[in-house]
Amino acid sequence: QVLEEGDTVSNPALATTLERIMDEPLALYGSLAQNLSQDIRAVGGFVTKADLLKYRPVHTQPIKAFYQGLQVLTSQLPAGGPMLAFALNLLEGFHLGKRGRNGDAFHLIAEGLKHTFGWRSVLGDPAFDESLNELVNNTMLSKEYAMQLRSKIRIDSVKNSSEYTYAGFGPQTKKLRDRGTSHVSVIDEEGNAVSISSSLNYALGSRFMSKSTGLIMNNALAGFSPTQLDAGHAVQDSSRNRITPGKRAMSSLCPTIVLRNSRPYIVTGGEGGPNGISGVLQVLIGILEFGLSAGQAVSEPRIHHQLFPNNLRMEAIDQDTCGIVKSYKRTDNLGTPSFWSDVCLALKAKGHNTTFTQSIGSVNTVVRVGSKALSPEQNNTEASQALFFATADARKSGGAAAY
Structure with missing residues (x-):
């Protein structure tokens, strides 16, 4: 069904997932990771639970x-x-x-x-x-x-x-495209400030949603440089931004x-x-x-x-x-x-x-x-x-x- 402007969109599975993470943070590395990886592999993807468990957020100074x-x-x-x-x-x-x-x-x-x-x-x-x-x-x-x-x-x-x-x-x-990003700028009465940008990369990311978790998968791999020439890339990009296990793509x-x-x-x-x-x-x-x-x-x-x-x-x-x-x-x-x-x-x-x-x-x-x-x-x-x-x-x- 194609939604129109003004239609209400709900995602109960995502709400449940976020509530679980809030109440049980370790669920992200347990049943949620298992369910998410199964949903991805069910449509031909390659992400496993082990892959998800290896991911670590990186904290850097600005x-x-x-x-x-x-x-x-x-x-x-x-x-x-x-x-x-x-x-x-x-x-x-x-x-x-x-x-x-x-x-x-x-x-x-x-x-x-x-x-x-x-x-x-x-x-x-x-x-x-x-x-x-x-x-x-x-x-x-x-x-x-x-x-x-x-x-x-x-x-x-x-x-x-x-x-x-x-x-x-x-x-x-x-070709650099991005339609799946949102940004929030916040400042409170005491002067504390937060600037947050988050992205799925393209609009709706990879256009796949995990039914069990409600999470929409990004297509951040598109941020890496191509490894060979094709009709869409006249020259090669930087070798420093080539796909490598564990590497984060340029954004x-x-x-x-x-x-x-x-x-x-x-x-x-x-x-x-x-x-x-x-x-x-x-x-x-x-x-x-x-x-x-x-x-x-x-x-x-x-x-x-x-x-x-x-x-x-x-x-x-x-x-x-x-x-x-x-x-x-x-x-x-x-x-x-x-x-x-x-x-x-x-x-x-x-x-x-x-x-x-x-x-x-x-x-x-x-x-x-x-x-x-x-x-x-x-x-x-x-x-x-x-x-x-x-x-x-x-x-x-x-x-x-x-x-």
Whole structure:
């Protein structure tokens, strides 16, 4: 039966599973694992109970980067945090706020994104290659490296695609898709903050649900690099992201918390695969550089460039005429700003191949106004007097709530 909008969906088996895990955590490694593996194997899968018992969650410290004097905490490899941190590091020196929201600023953002996604083809799970941690800390987060790279970015034109890739690895042309991700940003009255991204990868993951547990299986294997060429992959991806037993695949998840005076200031994160990185980046730039509110920063139209294919995707624009068109649903219910057409024309003039896209990522954000005045020595009563603005991106279903 095909469900329609407004229909009620229930999953009693999943509710029972979650209640069992809450009451009996070890059931996850007993009967639940047994039932789940049997359901998978019944439809031709290969996962066994022994495989499930071998899985261990990994606890890592977040990456610590700095942007305009603010500390940025985001996810470690093999998630997308290092890519977001690199993009911020690269763009920081351009002082986009002084340039204004114009063609030059968005050209620099586009060039920054191309360099960012050039990195993806050399990244992977650091548990299988310890040199990746050194690469992130000593190069991607290096202010000196960012300064050197900025000097090679042209303000009036684009570069050859090969100039955006790294370390002798081929460029990534694997089709990156993600429709099965959700993100939650939370901050409480005492200033404790949580940024959580979770994903099945594609929409409904592998499109298989275990009848006995109600769990929907992901298709996270698609996040690994191909081992051979095929019609969908013009070149091979990084060997560091090849399928290996026990390895975790690269993802674009980048839950992020920005600290001001050691207290949470912005809590954010994105959905939409690589679009999520672009979305979070532009929301942060909107707030930190252009002085936008949380609602404005989330609602403004976005661009996305992941290097391959060599197209600059833009929301709310006619790709031929640069006229404003109806695209995504804005959180603030306002229309697309008129300057967006001028941005498109400027980007075309600089050599970008602009294409229309319905929406770019979905970013859920909480901003704490008044944080600038707070210091670690001030007590929680003063912290609770700060104002909190929560915005759920209307590009995807969701909502903001307060208590």
